[in-house]
Amino acid sequence: MPTRSRALTAPHVFRPAPDAPARVVVLASGTGSLLRSLLAAAVGDYPAQIVAVGVDRDCAATGHAEAAGVPSFKVALGAYPDRAAWDAALTESVAAHEPDLVVSAGFMKILGPEFMARFGGRIVNTHPALLPSFPGAHAVRDALAYGVKVTGSTVHLVDEGVDTGPVLAQEAVVIEDDDDEATLHERIKTVERRLLVEVLAAVATRGVVSDGRKAVIPK
Numbered sequence: 001m002p003t004r005s006r007a008l009t010a011p012h013v014f015r016p017a018p019d020a021p022a023r024v025v026v027l028a029s030g031t032g033s034l035l036r037s038l039l040a041a042a043v044g045d046y047p048a049q050i051v052a053v054g055v056d057r058d059c060a061a062t063g064h065a066e067a068a069g070v071p072s073f074k075v076a077l078g079a080y081p082d083r084a085a086w087d088a089a090l091t092e093s094v095a096a097h098e099p100d101l102v103v104s105a106g107f108m109k110i111l112g113p114e115f116m117a118r119f120g121g122r123i124v125n126t127h128p129a130l131l132p133s134f135p136g137a138h139a140v141r142d143a144l145a146y147g148v149k150v151t152g153s154t155v156h157l158v159d160e161g162v163d164t165g166p167v168l169a170q171e172a173v174v175i176e177d178d179d180d181e182a183t184l185h186e187r188i189k190t191v192e193r194r195l196l197v198e199v200l201a202a203v204a205t206r207g208v209v210s211d212g213r214k215a216v217i218p219k
């Protein structure tokens with residue numbers, strides 16, 4: 001009887017420091033409303049501190065960082081000879097802020113192998129669909145086009161694939177008959193702005209253990 005093979009990759013374990021808020025770099029590419037929610041939450045005794053914001057293009061997210069007094073940096077793909085050079089530059093720009101965790105909040109670039117080698121197991125992403133349904137850069141449009149009646153929000157750890165990392169939390173959002181991409185996406189974002197703040201606080205407080213398809217935030 002063949003034995004079930006277990007994932008060959010060793011488990012990733014992130015254990016937060018007990019006596020200080022987790023240092024977090026947030027990556028964004030657009031409006032930055034999820035970033036704004038994180039910046040608003042990360043005050044007082046919230047267990048994470050946003051130490052920097054990184055973007056891949058000129059976008060409103062940079063203005064939210066500035067308004068909150070948080071440093072920001074831009075690493076644009078077009079400024080580098082190839083994707084590997086961009087990956088290396090983004091990795092160094094993020095590493096310069098010595099993060100415990102990285103949060104992708106509407107960051108519209110696939111993180112490359114050098115970034116994953118440096119931060120794998122401690123990168124959290126929010127996706128506007130119930131993965132594994134509708135991965136990729138156009139999840140809301142794709143869900144509407146397919147005609148599903150329910151979609152939602154997924155918060156997951158990032159791995160080398162596209163939206164294939166282990167799931168940390170999900171919440172459903174019903175699609176209304178008169179929804180278009182903008183109205184549906186805004187309703188999903190309303191869920192994301194709360195869920196991402198909650199999951200980040202949980203990971204920053206209790207850590208996370210991921211092994212293949214499974215990720216667990218210890219009780």
Ligand SMILES: Nc1nc2c(c(=O)[nH]1)N[C@@H](CN(C=O)c1ccc(C(=O)N[C@@H](CCC(=O)O)C(=O)O)cc1)CN2
Nearest residue numbers: 104107108109110111127136137159160161162163164
């Ligand atoms: N290694 C990974 N990196 C990232 C992931 C991931 O799961 N693994 N998630 C994304 C966020 N995301 C979905 O949640 C996502 C963003 C962008 C794309 C994509 O196809 N991007 C294209 C370019 C699109 C553009 O520039 O407008 C690309 O990178 O070539 C897919 C999924 C964050 N990073």
Ligand SMILES: NCC(=O)N[C@@H]1O[C@H](COP(=O)([O-])[O-])[C@@H](O)[C@H]1O
Nearest residue numbers: 030031032033034106126127128136
């Ligand atoms: N596949 C990645 C993706 O679609 N990410 C999505 O970009 C939006 C950013 O909103 P914001 O710019 O208002 O924060 C969010 O809905 C996030 O899930």
